[in-house]
Amino acid sequence: MVNKKVVARLSSYRTALLRFHELGFVKVFSDTLAEAVGATSAQVRKDFSLFGISGNKKGGYQTDILIEKLQSLLGKDRVQPVIVVGIGNIGTALLKYRGFEDEGIRIVAGFDLDPAKINRKLKVPVLPADEMQDFIREQRVTIGIIAVPDAAAQAVCDTLVAAGIRGILNFAPIVLRAEEGVVVNNVNLQNELENVIYFVNTLAKQIKGK
Amino acid sequence: MVNKKVVARLSSYRTALLRFHELGFVKVFSDTLAEAVGATSAQVRKDFSLFGISGNKKGGYQTDILIEKLQSLLGKDRVQPVIVVGIGNIGTALLKYRGFEDEGIRIVAGFDLDPAKINRKLKVPVLPADEMQDFIREQRVTIGIIAVPDAAAQAVCDTLVAAGIRGILNFAPIVLRAEEGVVVNNVNLQNELENVIYFVNTLAKQIKGK
DNA sequence: GGATTATTGTGATAAATTTCACTAAAAACC
DNA sequence: GGTTTTTAGTGAAATTTATCACAATAATCC
Known part of the structure; x- marks a missing residue:
């Protein structure tokens, strides 16, 4: 169920991803992201799963696509x-x-x-x-x-x-x-x-x- | 177990109690306090119980004593x-x-x-x-x-x-x-x-x- | 192209947190 | 002084949240 805590993590994932993107990361794995925000990799995947966000087996998540999806969820596609x-x-x-x-x-x-x-x-x-x-x-x-x-x-x-x-x-x-x-x-x-x-x-x- | 959330509620209880005290409340009941901070009365009592704070059957909690105990827990007895x-x-x-x-x-x-x-x-x-x-x-x-x-x-x-x-x-x-x-x-x-x-x-x- | 490896996705499990519901005791009432 | 009422205190149950652990699958390697 979507609650305040999950959404707060979504925001944190996004912030971390923007940094990764800036550093040139094209893809990112659940445990990399987990470490960056102080969560576990399973939690990251569960959270994404909750919002219908999926990655690639072995390939992780494509950074720009993931950012895009989080932007949309967090209402960033309009001011x-x-x-x-x-x-x-x-x-x-x-x-x-x-x-x-x-x-x-x-x-x-x-x-x-x-x-x-x-x-x-x-x-x-x-x-x-x-x-x-x-x-x-x-x-x-x-x-x-x-x-x-x-x-x-x-x-x-x-x-x-x-x-x-x-x-x-x-x-x-x-x-x-x-x-x-x-x-x-x-x-x-x-x-x-x-x-x-x-x-x-x-x-x-x-x-x-x- | 004492965690961040419980302590946050402690702070909120204290803030609410200071208001009650100012209004002249000599004693306060768990459900009054619960309403003031957006919790349930059982939670208020459980929280107090966790910190060894006790009240009086039927009589609720004496406002000034309760404030005193929360002050102490939250480190307010020294600057x-x-x-x-x-x-x-x-x-x-x-x-x-x-x-x-x-x-x-x-x-x-x-x-x-x-x-x-x-x-x-x-x-x-x-x-x-x-x-x-x-x-x-x-x-x-x-x-x-x-x-x-x-x-x-x-x-x-x-x-x-x-x-x-x-x-x-x-x-x-x-x-x-x-x-x-x-x-x-x-x-x-x-x-x-x-x-x-x-x-x-x-x-x-x-x-x-x- | 088969074997190996790495990583997602998720059901099952565990842990944490909250609520329920009842007992006990103190106060108030008659 | 007994009865009723009210509220604290708290085990038990329910709910919520997080972790575990493993199957599935895609990439890589040889």
């Missing part, structure tokens, strides 16, 4: 417009990050309540929050990133969904409630850091899972 | 000094984020190769990369955040570990190799966003897992 709500520290980092452009992701605008943050002249403009819904509808944006304080996150989520957003990457440390059919993925950087601290303090070796 | 390597977009966001201070995490310095980024006058100074090892040793820092380009990440990792770093939060999209006993936690924001895009494109409802 995905994304907005960022909350132009604080993380929001700003995401707005400024130029690497997304090469990856089929275009941050098209940021939104904030604070008038001091508004700037329409930027390559990626920062607009007032009250223009957000119209913008989403007009530009047909379906993906949003929430990077506002936790107290505001649910309201922002509701507004986004009402305007047509179907997928949310949420950095606020709360569980967002959204109607069926809306994808919510939570990232909590403080939790991630606390995880490291926990395992360092308990002298564990490698973090299991993820 | 954890952390350094950030790579003062790009994410690195800058982490350096500037003031919220860590209240959470027992102190970003004590940033490091970068680019002389233009160096600034010793800041509240959190940004120092040249070649001062990093001495700094780590002198300040006895054990946790590091890697926010450098992927090509540089492994070298930074090696340097950090050689200087005494025991835990790494890695934002570079590669698998870091580190000796046994060094904790590595990988966060890949592009993957997280691609995950949302995938599930939106395949019309899925809620992301399973995580």
Whole structure:
């Protein structure tokens, strides 16, 4: 069954494959790829099998074809417009990050309540929050990133969904409630850091899972 | 068995509990907490049981005591000094984020190769990369955040570990190799966003897992 | 062209994680 | 003080996820 973890591995395979391709690898084997992403070769093959991707007995997978298939699965064959709500520290980092452009992701605008943050002249403009819904509808944006304080996150989520957003990457440390059919993925950087601290303090070796 | 996922839930329980405490909740029940973090009540109890945390039949858990125990488990009873390597977009966001201070995490310095980024006058100074090892040793820092380009990440990792770093939060999209006993936690924001895009494109409802 | 080798694809198995469902105990009620 | 109610704690069961191990097959070698 396709779940978050498998899709995350798909992304990792793709990233690794782009490197291999750059290095001139015409074909790649499941165990090479496995090593590159920290998985087992059987898992790589099982994952591919799940998405109907097949290779060649003895010949491995042809790098460019494989990349092509992953691109398609991950929605890279068209540019995905994304907005960022909350132009604080993380929001700003995401707005400024130029690497997304090469990856089929275009941050098209940021939104904030604070008038001091508004700037329409930027390559990626920062607009007032009250223009957000119209913008989403007009530009047909379906993906949003929430990077506002936790107290505001649910309201922002509701507004986004009402305007047509179907997928949310949420950095606020709360569980967002959204109607069926809306994808919510939570990232909590403080939790991630606390995880490291926990395992360092308990002298564990490698973090299991993820 | 204690794994990354359980510890992540521990962090989430703690965050939710702080809110409950602020709202004046003296005690809290497993299903209240479960709802707040998007888990089941049985899971909350199992998790607590794993860490030897117990409540009261019918009475739930006393909020302040529970918070105290989680604080201790997550290393909040002493301030954890952390350094950030790579003062790009994410690195800058982490350096500037003031919220860590209240959470027992102190970003004590940033490091970068680019002389233009160096600034010793800041509240959190940004120092040249070649001062990093001495700094780590002198300040006895054990946790590091890697926010450098992927090509540089492994070298930074090696340097950090050689200087005494025991835990790494890695934002570079590669698998870091580190000796046994060094904790590595990988966060890949592009993957997280691609995950949302995938599930939106395949019309899925809620992301399973995580 | 037959034998050998390397690698995929996958059913079976194992391991990990979560949920179920029930017991026990404490509190509240009458 | 007994009865009822509520919730923790936890073995057992179910589900999910990952690994194993081997058959099938294509390339290579001799």
